[in-house]
Amino acid sequence: MRKSQRRAGAHWLRAGIATAAVATAVFATSTAAFAVDVTVTITNSPLSGPLGGSTISFTGTNVFNGITTPTGRVTTLATCPTTFGTGSTATSVIVTVTKDGTTPADGGTAAVPAAVGLGSWRLCLYASSASTAAIAGHSSNLYSVIEATTTASPTSGGSGLATPITLSSTDPFLQTVTTLGGLFSTAATCPALYTTTGVTNATPTKVATPVAPTPANGAASITAPATLANGTYSVCLYNGTAANTSKLVGKSEAAFNVLPGVAINPAVGPSGVTTPITVTGSTAFLTGVTGQPGVTLNRNGCPGTYGGGSGQENATGVTKITNSKLVATVPATVALLPGPPAETTAAYNVCTYAGSAAGDVLIAAAGTYTIAPNVTLGIVGPPAVAPVTPTAGPAQGGSTVTINGSGFPTAPGAAVSVSLGGSPLTNVTVVSSSAITGVTTAHAPGPATLSVTTAAGTKTASNAYTFSYGISVTPNTAAPSSTVFLDILGAGFSGLTFGTGNPTIPAAASPAPADNARVFLVDNNGYRAPGTAGTPPATAGSWTNAPVQECTGVIPISDAEIICSLDLSNTLDTDGTQNAPAVAVPTGTYTVMVVSDATPGATLVAGTDTSIISSGSTFTVSSF
Template identity: 40%
Template sequence: MSKSMSTTRSRLARAGFATGAVAAVLLGTTTPAFAAGAVTIDDATGVTGLVETITASSSTQFGTSGTIAANFSTASVCPTASTANATNIAATNVVRVTSSSVTMSTPATLVPAVYKVCVYSGGTLVNNPTTTPIYTVSAATPALNLTTGPAGGGNQITATSANPFLTVAGTTPGVVFSVPTCPAVSVTADATHVSASAVTVSNDKTTATITVPSGVVAPNTYNVCIYKATTVGSDLIGNSSNDYVAGAPEVTLSAVTGPNGGGNTLTTTAAAFADLGATVPAVNFSTTACSTTYENTGPAAALAAPATRASNTVSFVVPAGVLAPDQYNVCIYAGNTDGTSPLVAQSSAKYSIPLAAVTTSPDVGASATNKTITITSSSPILSGVTAPGVTFSVTACLPTYTVDGTHFAADGTPKRITDNIASMIVPTTVVVAGGVPTAYNVCLYNGTAPDSTLVSNAGTYTVAGAVTLANSPLTVATSGPAQGGTLVTVSGTGFPTGAGAITASLGGSELKNIKRLNGTTFTGVTTAHAPGVVGLSVTTAAGTLTKANVFTYSYGITVLPNTAPSDTTVDLYITGAGFSELTFADTAGGDLSDNDEAHVYLVDGAYSAADNSVPGTKNNPPVAECEDAFALSDTALLCSLNLEEKLNAAGAAQPNTPVSNGTYTVAVVNTGLPASEAAANNPVQTVSASILTSGSTFTVAQY
């Protein structure tokens, strides 16, 4: 059809007939306009600053020729002509795709409003005015980089959108911090609509940098509203996607520690306090975050304090309810009206009560067993206290003296020994939990009244299952050599399981290789100890038990070398125990006389200092002296055994009389005196000699 019409028009033109508008003029008639009809769009919503492509569709109303245009209009109906102005904003990139389809780009300058999309062809409106498509623009939702800041402002934040929403505002958008929802147009500034005067716009129109105004105060939460201009009545173009919260400014306290139960005065200074005018401030101490309004009822009453102000300094007395071991935020309010006066500042650091450290002695014991213990401190924690209170608890010490199902009072009456020491009796309610050793906090108070407060940090007392020792606890081996190595067996009840659960010692020298055989028996190996009778100590989580005089350490030595030819002098290395307690005789110059100092002898058999029938002689005297004895340690000594000069019965060396070949014993003795002379000595001495063992045997023979 188009082709035949074109052919007809060509023939008419060649024949001298006019066509189109010219023909109309010649014929005295007008060209009929396109019939207005329904137009639809494929996207009916947008955002300030968003440039997007939308498509308008109709039923062949857009024609195939003539200029195609489109406006976004806030007028009541689409204007008949496509004139762009403040209420009719021209679309860009308008393209006739077909006679029934037109694409266009939405203008970047659209503000939040409801727009009619008006399409023109050849300057003539093709929309049906009563069925005009609607395009609704909403404010952009820029994101704030910071959502909190100090009350009183002064800090900078940014509001950024993915779209250049600030294009419509140029370089001077208006910004309002609004407690209620952002108004659609800006309103006169007041306490809940606070205008920001310092705003800059990024080159790409996506970001506003805003200095938070001084009227932004705690504890308010604000919407950040961005307007087309700074004048009242300007259109909203941006509503922050996240809120901005004004926090109370942090202030520094004159002290962050103080006495238990308060009574001390604190001060703090901030410029914001000068703005309080005639308002009398007040303070809350809080173990949680500061409340947005002052509290002076219920539990908070004990933590509330009146305050005074001098210019920009606030002073207050710490209330009696401020108790250890809690830590407190200090919250300052513009007034003392409960539930109403707003928060204006809070401490930058928490306030706490430093309590002195203590030690508990003993710090372990048997479950469900009364035991007297002490608490000691280097500080005078009991100064002014006459009758302390004590509780035991697995959980933390309570701020005030409390006795209940988990906080057990000490038995009897705890006693103040000095300003630094208190004694108490562990109650039988202190028991193991779950069958394993259990640690209890020992809590010391300045009395037993319900309002008595802690005077120190907690001590620790651990209980475990009870352990006992048999009356004769060593059932295998009750004696052994001083250098150790004897296997002993210990009997009792309640011996615990687990590596390291049992430690034990004889005379303070530990038993090694302890092995629990069952709940009533364990074994261990002795370590070196000076000769003598000693007691047993057994330690478990339940404490330490002792039994006196249960084991005898005897001199037992080992000699290297253990052989040498007669008529020689040989150096001996002797191991044993207790050597450091002995003072060896000075045998330099050949002085081998018996005296009250220690000696090392070569003896034919077992040494005996008992008096022989001849007064002043020994029943079995030495045959040679190991001279120049020197203790290297408690367990080792060196000496030179002289086999060239045999000693006579009186202990005198016989020149040119070597020791005869044979098997002898090396003996270490604590005194060279015969027994009778040792007993008569002042102080009295008891002769003690190393015992005869295989290690002490020495053979004189040719190699």
């Protein structure tokens, strides 16, 4: 018996040693492997988030005791796998777990990647990322990945018009979507699955470079078809086009209105300047509006009701003109943002409502009014600078001029055009915000209005430039007593009617002669139109300084070219008739001049009714 007891004692001792060794081993490895399946609670409110990744917050009691590097999964299974395993699957996706900084043993966050699809997911926590790591905890509640709620811009479109719409989210909800489906539904909510029944389908595309703060894969573009009837629509995005299969991934429910379209005139204007505009509908959209409508200007679409948006500017002086037209004044608060960087243009939505009280409904699609820096022409000074320098030049063009003012766009690619009297300048260059250079083109002689068009609209300055007759003559020499055809280049010839001789002086009740334009050869004494006009019913008069000779048989080739015949074998008398006997044009240097009205007594403006003297109009009579 004693021997047997000794064996028992020895056995107990060995068992104790073994038990201690096991306990020591467990203690030594508890930091890496200790795990008890603790129930945790997901604390997100709401218990859902959009596609594209999100963060789950959770809390429990002693969930991470002795665990330094936890990891996790989210699963659609009813229960969590008992060990971590390897890789992700469609129903079990690895998430990155971070312990709470304040109570690290009791909770933390799990970063849900974009690979987590639509549906309800359970959070599973593990002691480490080893495939055999035991479960440390699981959530008692579920986290749902749902479709994103997006912002639509614009929120309205004109009836019968195809309207591009951008749907934007602060989440990258399209990150895992490769094929997009889209539809417009008159229902207040979007169908959960893609359908072609009872809806209007459209093909959306991802926006390649969304505008901040929208992230990449956070926006899509879809065009409202022109066939949509007037009404309110939900705009819906899906992860494919498989009917009754592809799931809803993004929505703007009851967000887009198809309303009567309107045109804004002018559609562009200056920043920070009160500007009257008209809003004209494609239909009688103001029918039933008994008081004065309300008009606001918004950067981000048109709210459904007056005063329902933020950042809107209220137009003043809104007056209903007819059932399809109103007038309003854009306030000076509609202005570019200073930045940095400073805005160069900005588009505002013009929103029209049934009235100007809070809650009055939107009754027309958004019009667009674009602003740009305000342009002024001329510099007040001191010193004062004219809008155009120099202030005059030849009618055939080719002169370099400088446009002076302020507010000229200097951004690369900014649109700017300049014209004088409707004739566009070429080689237009914006030198600075206060100077533009360009080259004149042909224009009829006379004063011209300067027009400068930018994104802010068109500014004009009357009588800013004067086009003077300037001509060139080919040939510019001929032998004495010869007859030569002259080819004359200039501008404004199509507005003249050429005749021959001294134009008839009309009687008091007679109209002025229509064919009173002439081409003359004049000497150093020049040509003076004012003379003896005669007393009606006189039929002729005398020039104060008669031309040397007339170039007859004028043939207008174009507005810029005429041809005539110059007979150097005779000269003109003061009454406009050829001398008899003939007196040849003496050798020497002369000037060819185009005169718009050669009637004796006619009042002419130097440089505009007679061609200016230039080297191009010099003509020499010489035997060699």
